[in-house]
Amino acid sequence: MKYRMSHRQLAALSLILGAIAIAPIVGTAAEATKAQSAKTGQEQQPAPTQPRANPGIEQEKTVPQIASGKWAGKRLPDGQPDVQGHWSNTIANHNNFTDPQGGIPGDPAPRRRPLPPRDERAPSRVSDPADGQVPFQPWALEKVKEFQANFHNPVKPQYVEPLARCAPGGIPKSLYWHGYEIAQYPGYVVFFFNSGTRIIHLDGKPHLPDNIKLWNGDSRGHWEGNTLIVDVSNQNGKALFGRTGEFISENGHIQEKYIFSPDATRYNYEAVLTDPTVYTRPFTVTIPARKWTEKDAANGWHFEVEHAKHSGKNVLLDHYERTCAENNGGFGLGAVEAKK
Amino acid sequence: MKHQLKKQPRFSKTGMTLLLVASVLVLPLASLNAAAAGVKFPRLSNGKPDFSGIWQTTSAADYDLEPHSNRKDTPPGPGIVEGNVIPYLPKALEQKKKNFEARETDDPRTKGWTLGVPRGIYYPEPFQIFQRANDLNIVHQFGHSVRTVYTNGSEHPEDPWDWWLGDSRGHWDGDTLIVDVRHFNDKTWFDRAGNYHSDALHVIERWKYLDPNTIEYKATIEDPNVFSRPWEVSVILNRHREKNFQLIEDYRFTLDYDDAYPPKPDKQ
Numbered sequence: 001m002k003y004r005m006s007h008r009q010l011a012a013l014s015l016i017l018g019a020i021a022i023a024p025i026v027g028t029a030a031e032a033t034k035a036q037s038a039k040t041g042q043e044q045q046p047a048p049t050q051p052r053a054n055p056g057i058e059q060e061k062t063v064p065q066i067a068s069g070k071w072a073g074k075r076l077p078d079g080q081p082d083v084q085g086h087w088s089n090t091i092a093n094h095n096n097f098t099d100p101q102g103g104i105p106g107d108p109a110p111r112r113r114p115l116p117p118r119d120e121r122a123p124s125r126v127s128d129p130a131d132g133q134v135p136f137q138p139w140a141l142e143k144v145k146e147f148q149a150n151f152h153n154p155v156k157p158q159y160v161e162p163l164a165r166c167a168p169g170g171i172p173k174s175l176y177w178h179g180y181e182i183a184q185y186p187g188y189v190v191f192f193f194n195s196g197t198r199i200i201h202l203d204g205k206p207h208l209p210d211n212i213k214l215w216n217g218d219s220r221g222h223w224e225g226n227t228l229i230v231d232v233s234n235q236n237g238k239a240l241f242g243r244t245g246e247f248i249s250e251n252g253h254i255q256e257k258y259i260f261s262p263d264a265t266r267y268n269y270e271a272v273l274t275d276p277t278v279y280t281r282p283f284t285v286t287i288p289a290r291k292w293t294e295k296d297a298a299n300g301w302h303f304e305v306e307h308a309k310h311s312g313k314n315v316l317l318d319h320y321e322r323t324c325a326e327n328n329g330g331f332g333l334g335a336v337e338a339k340k
Numbered sequence: 341m342k343h344q345l346k347k348q349p350r351f352s353k354t355g356m357t358l359l360l361v362a363s364v365l366v367l368p369l370a371s372l373n374a375a376a377a378g379v380k381f382p383r384l385s386n387g388k389p390d391f392s393g394i395w396q397t398t399s400a401a402d403y404d405l406e407p408h409s410n411r412k413d414t415p416p417g418p419g420i421v422e423g424n425v426i427p428y429l430p431k432a433l434e435q436k437k438k439n440f441e442a443r444e445t446d447d448p449r450t451k452g453w454t455l456g457v458p459r460g461i462y463y464p465e466p467f468q469i470f471q472r473a474n475d476l477n478i479v480h481q482f483g484h485s486v487r488t489v490y491t492n493g494s495e496h497p498e499d500p501w502d503w504w505l506g507d508s509r510g511h512w513d514g515d516t517l518i519v520d521v522r523h524f525n526d527k528t529w530f531d532r533a534g535n536y537h538s539d540a541l542h543v544i545e546r547w548k549y550l551d552p553n554t555i556e557y558k559a560t561i562e563d564p565n566v567f568s569r570p571w572e573v574s575v576i577l578n579r580h581r582e583k584n585f586q587l588i589e590d591y592r593f594t595l596d597y598d599d600a601y602p603p604k605p606d607k608q
Contacts, residue, residue, distance in 0.1 A: 077385060143603035157600040167594045168484075183477065185392065185470050192477070196591070197484050199468075205584045214589045238594075238601035247602040308494035316494050321503040322486060 057301050058101050060090040061122045063288045066259045066268045071226040073264050078186040080202075080223060083264050086292040086317075088179035088302035091122045094163065094242035098124040098132055100176070104243045105148050125172075127270070128284040134246050135280045147245030161243050168196030168215035170239020171232060171254055175269055175287050179302040181319060189221060189228060194304075194322045200230055207233045213250050215239055228258040251277045265291045381549040384473055388491075389515050389549055392471045394580040394587065397557075401462040401575055404533035413444070414532070420462070422572040426535060432566040439534025447532050452593030454485040454504040456528025457521050457543050458559040462575045468587050476510065476517075481587045489519050496522050502539050504528060519545040530561075538565035553579040 074082040092100035101121040103111065115121075124132025136144060150159035163169055169177045174193045181192040191198040200219040208218045213236035221230040232254040240247050248254070252275035260267040269287040273279070292303035294315040308316040382390040400417040406426060407419035428436055439446060449455060455463050460480045470477040474492040479485075489508040496507050502525040510519040521543040529536050544560040555577040562570035 139605045140603065147603070157597055158603065160597075160600075162594070162598070162601055165594070165597060167598065168589075168591055183470065183472070185472070188470065190470055190477070190479075192486060196589075197479055197486055199479070199587065201586065205586070208586075208588065212588060215591055215594070216589060236598070238598050240601065245603075249602050249604075306497065308490070308492070309497055310492075310494040312493065316492055318490070318494065318497065319488065320497075320501065320507075321488075321505055323504070 058092050058122070059290070059302070060288070061101070061120070063091075063123065063127075063268065063286055064261075064266060066261050066266060068227045068257070068259050069225050071223075071260075073226075073260075073262055076184055080184050080189075081226060081260060081264070082184070083182055083228075083258075083260050083267070084184050086179055086181050086303055086305065086319075087267070087289050088292060089176040090288050090290050091125075092176065093301075094161075094169075094173050094177055095244075097242040097244045097246045098126055098134065100125060104151065106152055108152055125176075125285050125287060126283055127286040129281075135283050136246075137278060137280055140247070140278045144245045144247070147240075151243060151245065161240055161245075162238060163195060163240075166195070168239060169193060170196075170215050171198075171217060171235070171256075172269070172271060172285050172287060173239055173241050174198070174216070175289065176242075179292060179304060192319075192322065200228075207231075210234070213237075217254065226260045226262070228256075228260075230256040230258070232256060247278070248273055248275050249278050251275055379549070379551050381552040384471065386473050388473070388512055389517065390471055391469045391476065391517070391547060391549075391555065394466050394468045394585060395555065395577040396464070396466040396580060397462045397575045397577050399462055399575045400464075401573070402459065402464055402531050405531050405535055405573060406533070408533070420573045420575055422574065427568045427571055429566060429568055432536075436534050436536060439529065439536055441534075443532055443534050447534070448528055449482075449532065452483060452591075452595070453527065454483050455480065456504060456524070456530075457487070457506055457508075458545065458557075458561075458573065459528060459530050460485070460487070460505070461545075461557055461559075461577070462573075465590065466580055466585075466587060479587065481590050483593065484587075484589050484591055489517075491517075496520070502526075506541070506543065515548065517545075517547040519543075519547070521545065536566070537561070537563045540565045550576070553581065555579075 071081045076082045095104045096102045099118070099121065102118070103115060126132045126134055129135060147159055150156070151161070154160045163173065163177065168174070174180065174191070174195060178194045180194065183190045183192065187201065187203045189200040189202065191200070196216055198216045198219060200221040202221050202223075204220065204222070207220060210233075212218070212234055214234050215236055215238060217232040218234035219230050219232050221228055223229070235248060235250055235252045235254070237247060237249040237252060252273060254271050254273050256269065256271040258267050258269055267289050269285070269289065271285045272282050273285060274282040294317055296303055298305050305317040305319050308318040310316055382392065384390045399420060400415055401420045403414045403417055405419055405421050407424050408414065408417055410416040444450070449463075454460070460467060460478075460482065463480070463482055465481045467478055467480040470479065474490070476489040476491065478487045478489065480487075485505065487505040487508060489510045491510040491512070494509060496509055500507060500523045503523055504525060504527065506521040506524040508519050508521045510517050512518070524537070524539055524541040526537065526539040526541075541561070541563045546558045548556045550556050556574070557577050558572060558574045560570050560572050561567070
């Protein structure tokens with residue numbers, strides 16, 4: 001009998017943890033240890049055919065240029081560009097939305113490595129406006145500051161980052177929370193995240209009625225050349241963008257572009273977020289991503305696969321059941337389970 | 341299997357006459373095996389049946405797998421267990437009775453936990469099958485939980501974790517998809533009546549088209565810690581054909597705390 005943490009147990013536990021104000025601290029420790037073990041795991045794996053120096057979570061510091069244009073690559077029988085496979089962002093996790101490699105503001109846990117200067121870290125995920133900041137209305141900016149000031153000691157439920165309770169990551173956070181799989185079917189592009197599933201409908205049906213609000217919104221997409229264009233409505237606004245507390249509301253609207261490179265090994269995500277009740281103007285979020293294949297070694301964060309058992313010699317990848325497994329209880333919950 | 345035949349046209353005199361004629365012509369076919377009758381249904385490019393679509397049972401199985409009279413919280417139902425009675429070991433039957441008494445609070449469904457296998461299949465919410473040659477991904481509206489059924493010739497992993505939905509490996513027997521599911525945790529129930537299992541649960545599913553909009557789903561359930569012998573359930577799954585029908589996220593385990601988000605302007 002082996003247990004992996006489930007988000008349901010975590011959801012229950014985190015109510016308790018949240019109440020006694022420990023959740024984010026445990027989460028931080030778990031995250032750091034997870035990153036460390038991911039790295040250790042990498043060293044124990046057979047050498048990947050495309051070796052990368054000490055990948056860890058923060059693989060890269062820059063965003064490559066990928067132009068929108070025609071698609072000359074492989075296509076699926078239904079005509080969609082074939083971009084199926086395992087993907088992950090290259091920059092960082094959700095610790096900090098606008099300074100992705102800058103750590104969580106006010107983190108009481110000592111850093112394992114000194115923080116390099118700002119210009120040696122990856123740029124803000126906000127690519128427009130040029131200052132890299134979300135153009136919040138004053139009231140909303142105050143709420144974000146309040147969240148950051150209370151994050152490490154969350155005396156109220158709203159200061160707990162909801163992903164720590166295993167809520168779906170939402171948009172855009174799901175794209176920088178572990179690796180994920182993109183699968184394509186006639187009429188659909190589906191994202192299988194560790195923290196929820198996004199079904200993008202390509203058939204042009206109308207959005208759900210306005211009063212239905214969803215963690216991942218309601219997505220309608222179409223392909224233009226190398227670019228998947230997705231219109232997202234019906235947000236519930238609850239997911240937050242990271243441990244820095246930025247947010248959109250249930251009045252928000254997101255227009256996404258997934259721009260794939262000619263060899264389908266990379267894409268850039270560019271999304272325009274609009275919300276007249278929270279922002280002073282629309283702004284753009286940019287997130288670079290790369291593909292991971294059976295030629296890469298699994299690494300516990302970006303690429304969480306196992307080699308399947310089978311009689312053939314080729315590598316088949318398994319991805320085990322996606323559960324919220326670490327974020328605020330990777331260690332404590334084992335004890336909870338054992339007590340039973 | 342006459343009941344699968346019925347489409348309900350508006351009844352007019354001519355309509356009724358036509359229906360009667362049609363019944364006479366079509367009814368005998370219904371008793372034949374779908375394949376033998378030459379029934380066409382969707383197939384993948386590799387020739388295997390394509391179960392892609394949104395499915396749901398009209399059965400009330402989730403209330404209680406076994407035959408039961410009405411109760412305050414349950415409509416009556418004929419059950420879906422072959423032979424009517426689940427063959428519990430004596431001690432396990434005691435536990436089932438305890439579960440039944442505490443069903444209002446202890447049913448994992450009430451906490452929004454993943455429903456498990458086979459419960460997610462006959463639970464009264466839709467699920468969507470996304471199928472490729474090498475796998476099927478089953479996305480349940482309830483909890484938006486995802487089960488991957490590998491049909492790429494791979495086997496169960498050795499020394500795996502325990503999972504909510506087990507580890508599913510499928511193969512084809514003609515046009516029937518047979519799925520072997522193992523490595524479960526012991527946290528799910530089979531229904532609202534407290535029928536349960538241990539982490540030794542082993543489920544063998546058989547998925548077969550009866551017609552393009554109907555799947556016959558059967559599951560053999562064994563668990564030597566809980567049951568004296570394997571037993572079988574069977575339900576009919578119907579394709580959702582309503583215009584623009586789609587799954588709607590039902591992450592209900594967040595409902596206890598999601599009022600805290602997003603931040604809202606302070607009330608003046």
